[in-house]
Amino acid sequence: MSKTIDFYYDYGSPAAYLAWSQIYDIAEKHSATVVRKPALLGGIFKETGNRPPVSVPAKGKYMFHDLVRYSKKYGVDWQMNSAFPINTIYLMRGALYAQKEGFIEAYDEACFNAVWRDNKNMGDPEVVAQVFAEAGFDTEAIGASMQDPEIKKQLFAVTAEAVENGLFGMPSFIVDGELYWGQDRLDWVEEAIA
Amino acid sequence: MSKTIDFYYDYGSPAAYLAWSQIYDIAEKHSATVVRKPALLGGIFKETGNRPPVSVPAKGKYMFHDLVRYSKKYGVDWQMNSAFPINTIYLMRGALYAQKEGFIEAYDEACFNAVWRDNKNMGDPEVVAQVFAEAGFDTEAIGASMQDPEIKKQLFAVTAEAVENGLFGMPSFIVDGELYWGQDRLDWVEEAIA
Numbered sequence: 528m529s530k531t532i533d534f535y536y537d538y539g540s541p542a543a544y545l546a547w548s549q550i551y552d553i554a555e556k557h558s559a560t561v562v563r564k565p566a567l568l569g570g571i572f573k574e575t576g577n578r579p580p581v582s583v584p585a586k587g588k589y590m591f592h593d594l595v596r597y598s599k600k601y602g603v604d605w606q607m608n609s610a611f612p613i614n615t616i617y618l619m620r621g622a623l624y625a626q627k628e629g630f631i632e633a634y635d636e637a638c639f640n641a642v643w644r645d646n647k648n649m650g651d652p653e654v655v656a657q658v659f660a661e662a663g664f665d666t667e668a669i670g671a672s673m674q675d676p677e678i679k680k681q682l683f684a685v686t687a688e689a690v691e692n693g694l695f696g697m698p699s700f701i702v703d704g705e706l707y708w709g710q711d712r713l714d715w716v717e718e719a720i721a
Numbered sequence: 722m723s724k725t726i727d728f729y730y731d732y733g734s735p736a737a738y739l740a741w742s743q744i745y746d747i748a749e750k751h752s753a754t755v756v757r758k759p760a761l762l763g764g765i766f767k768e769t770g771n772r773p774p775v776s777v778p779a780k781g782k783y784m785f786h787d788l789v790r791y792s793k794k795y796g797v798d799w800q801m802n803s804a805f806p807i808n809t810i811y812l813m814r815g816a817l818y819a820q821k822e823g824f825i826e827a828y829d830e831a832c833f834n835a836v837w838r839d840n841k842n843m844g845d846p847e848v849v850a851q852v853f854a855e856a857g858f859d860t861e862a863i864g865a866s867m868q869d870p871e872i873k874k875q876l877f878a879v880t881a882e883a884v885e886n887g888l889f890g891m892p893s894f895i896v897d898g899e900l901y902w903g904q905d906r907l908d909w910v911e912e913a914i915a
Contacts, residue, residue, distance in 0.1 A: 585769045
């Protein structure tokens with residue numbers, strides 16, 4: 528029977544970008560379905576008492592090297608973002624709108640690539656508008672969704688659901704009720720769906 | 722040319738136990754040399770501002786499952802220690818003495834297995850004495866070394882060296898000046914020595 532991978536992500540996480548670059552190929556290989564769960568990493572940190580790895584300088588420095596190693600292994604263009612850490616709350620709200628409207632695949636691609644391939648400051652509304660226009664999105668509709676009380680509530684709900692499911696960081700995956708944290712656990716995710 | 726792996730560990734870390742269970746076989750496969758670096762994880766946390774994973778309850782819970790997965794993958798007996806976290810400062814001092822006296826291999830085995838295979842409270846001096854006696858060690862000499870000012874200084878120095886080399890957690894490995902953190906980076910360590 529075909530399995531389902533719940534994929535929790537935030538565009539602000541470099542490891543989520545690397546996971547996003549791999550997870551769909553892995554899922555396809557085993558005819559599994561990826562269920563996108565755009566959520567707010569900052570909210571998860573706050574709720575669980577966790578902190579970003581870069582809050583420990585030595586860890587941040589190491590993580591950069593670790594991400595370089597994995598991006599080379601995957602053959603994926605990646606660079607550190609100059610504006611890191613980016614406040615992604617508006618982008619993540621837009622993701623829920625894109626999911627509702629059926630263009631989440633293109634939206635993920637635009638946001639992840641802008642931040643982690645093209646080094647754009649996606650915390651800057653003007654840059655965001657430009658990236659969305661280039662992707663052919665209805666920038667006004669997305670902009671409006673970012674202030675929509677229903678969307679705000681929904682982002683809060685997905686993030687709360689993530690915490691209920693045991694998440695404390697991103698990216699995370701759930702297969703058969705089992706939690707896997709980190710792009711470095713993709714092998715385990717693949718084993719779980721195989 | 723044969724490569725060298727600096728292996729930084731503390732008996733209080735379950736992931737260090739898993740790494741210890743694998744690293745010598747990996748090194749042998751590639752004729753590499755493991756240089757043991759017993760150091761104090763608590764000191765590294767303090768110096769770098771890092772915290773134990775279990776300080777975030779959701780992370781602690783996840784890590785338990787993650788360690789179970791890896792211990793099964795490696796085929797290694799592992800269980801959570803009831804007295805965790807254990808103050809390992811005396812054990813680590815003893816490790817430096819054992820290293821000087823040439824029985825560090827047996828000492829590592831006794832300490833790691835006592836904590837992570839046999840669920841012994843190695844923070845309790847009586848338990849420690851019993852474990853060391855069973856291993857055939859000179860418990861009095863080791864006990865004396867645990868109060869030896871030279872050994873104390875040496876543990877401080879190895880721990881300071883670890884921090885200088887970029888460490889912020891355990892287990893860690895250094896190959897050709899490159900740092901690898903976590904038992905889940907053994908594949909990278911193997912690649913680096915291959």
